[in-house]
Amino acid sequence: MKYFVVTYGCQMNVHESEKIAAILENMGYTLANDRNEADIIVFNTCAIREGAEDRVFGNVGNLKRLKKKNKELIIAVCGCMTQKEQTAQKLMQKFPFVDIVIGTFNIPKLRYYVEAVKKGRQFELLNEGELDETLPYKRSDKDNAWVNIMQGCNNFCTYCIVPYVRGREKSRKEENILKEIKEIVREGKHKKITLLGQNVNSYGKDLEKQVTFAKLLHDICAIEGNFTLSFMTSHPKDLTDDVIEAVKNEDKIEKFIHLPAQSGNNRILKLMNRRYTREKYLEIIDKIRQQIPNCRITSDFIVGFPSETEEEFNDTCTLVQKAKFDSIFAFMYSPREGTVASNMPDQISEKVKRERVNKLLAIEKRMQKEGKS
Numbered sequence: 001m002k003y004f005v006v007t008y009g010c011q012m013n014v015h016e017s018e019k020i021a022a023i024l025e026n027m028g029y030t031l032a033n034d035r036n037e038a039d040i041i042v043f044n045t046c047a048i049r050e051g052a053e054d055r056v057f058g059n060v061g062n063l064k065r066l067k068k069k070n071k072e073l074i075i076a077v078c079g080c081m082t083q084k085e086q087t088a089q090k091l092m093q094k095f096p097f098v099d100i101v102i103g104t105f106n107i108p109k110l111r112y113y114v115e116a117v118k119k120g121r122q123f124e125l126l127n128e129g130e131l132d133e134t135l136p137y138k139r140s141d142k143d144n145a146w147v148n149i150m151q152g153c154n155n156f157c158t159y160c161i162v163p164y165v166r167g168r169e170k171s172r173k174e175e176n177i178l179k180e181i182k183e184i185v186r187e188g189k190h191k192k193i194t195l196l197g198q199n200v201n202s203y204g205k206d207l208e209k210q211v212t213f214a215k216l217l218h219d220i221c222a223i224e225g226n227f228t229l230s231f232m233t234s235h236p237k238d239l240t241d242d243v244i245e246a247v248k249n250e251d252k253i254e255k256f257i258h259l260p261a262q263s264g265n266n267r268i269l270k271l272m273n274r275r276y277t278r279e280k281y282l283e284i285i286d287k288i289r290q291q292i293p294n295c296r297i298t299s300d301f302i303v304g305f306p307s308e309t310e311e312e313f314n315d316t317c318t319l320v321q322k323a324k325f326d327s328i329f330a331f332m333y334s335p336r337e338g339t340v341a342s343n344m345p346d347q348i349s350e351k352v353k354r355e356r357v358n359k360l361l362a363i364e365k366r367m368q369k370e371g372k373s
Ligand code: SAH
Pocket: 048, 049, 159, 160, 161, 162, 197, 198, 199, 233, 234, 235, 260, 262, 300, 301, 302, 331, 332, 333, 334, 335, 336
């Protein structure tokens, strides 16, 4: 019996698919070369932009022909997109050949759903999940081992669906993180460790025994062995000096910070509920450059946020020019149902969003060519 997992979205989802793979292997499944030879196919989905959801609908639809060929094939859809009740219902109705539809918090129970499929289609969305500290992972990357340090997000940036589909911030206990990393180092297969969280800088704030993210970094670096450490994602409002110092002083930490700015305009940043200003953001960039001259810095931007004017978009362009990033990701704003921004007036047309994203990427490309100086 063979399995195949299709993953959309961020590193968090990539890592979660490693958990899905481990659950299926524990049930006796082995990895298929492609979806055509699989007995179970799992789609681990993303809801961050509409495009991501459209792709899932298209690709799940295409599985109909496989199901026709193999009536025993089990098709499961899980993840951020199906955590939204309406979307999950729509998937169930539109695709009667899908056997299992579950949300983000149901993944630890995947074995149960697969076993129950013989009794009928399985549909369940849990609203809260305990942090899962015990399940193994089938690490899929040769060099890099992902380590989850927290789940969820409390920030509620007004454009973002993540807090609704991943729940509130929950940090793993430090001792469990250290144990997992010691095990990775002892095994010696992975030379790189990447800590994952939507907002790693607020790690530990919800724990009974409070631990700062900087302390966690130092404690991990104190583990003996040959490995490099990195982390994502940092929120500019929470990137504290002690974290910058840890990156500077710990040899094991990669000199790299991904610091999404989203916009270079203060009115838009406020509407986005990012809780920092353009000036504050540039100050942090300056501080990192002063402290760690060889640090790579990358960022994310959203263009065409509701009511963004041409001048305000221009502030994003000048911020990119000033900050001299090593690279950026630029996204066209995508309204997500249920978020505050999706109901804001003056939504921007697709055409203007496309023009702005192209312009921003052209600036970035030109700067890359000119060597950033
Ligand atoms: N937790 C991280 C990133 C989460 S999502 C952070 O706080 O930065 C990754 C990126 O997707 C974001 O940085 C943002 O640029 C983009 N994004 C999120 N919601 C979006 C939306 N509705 N439309 C377009 N891009 C979005």
